[in-house]
Amino acid sequence: MVDQPPGSPSGLASKGLSMHQPKPDPIAAVAYLRRLPNLDEEAVRKLITALVAFSVEQGFGLAGVHFEEGRSQRLDTWMELITECRSEGVVNVLVPDSDHFHHAPAVAAFMREELAEKIRGTVWLMHEAGGAATTETTVPDVS
Secondary structure: OOOOOOOOHHHHHHOOOOOOOOOOEOOEEEEEEEOOOOOOHHHHHHHHHHHHHHHHHOOOEEEEEEEEOOHHHHHHHHHHHHHHHHHHOEOEEEEOOHHHOOOOHHHHHHHHHHHHHHHOOEEEEOOEOOEOOOEEEEOOOOO
């Protein structure tokens, strides 16, 4: 028997690993929010409860919440969100509103589009400023 290098397909298969991305799960979703200056603990709890209800209304199963409590956690939380989505095949991210990306609308729109591209999926906003319209940003899968 010939030993296979650790990264070879048969070497990965023997460890139960695959070289392929997980199949996208169209009904799974994760939530992302950050603690804005006007959000206390009770407001955060209400937002998470509202995101759970929103996920049910949209027909999703909420698989997790990525919560950024402070600016020092922004990069780590953002990378954990993207990594989980990619590794678990989650293609839907739910966000309360664009302020959870950034206070400047142009930067928030860029971050939202970037996230949709990174997860190869859809970013759903629960509320837009000034209304309760549900909007989405979707990046088509080009693979």
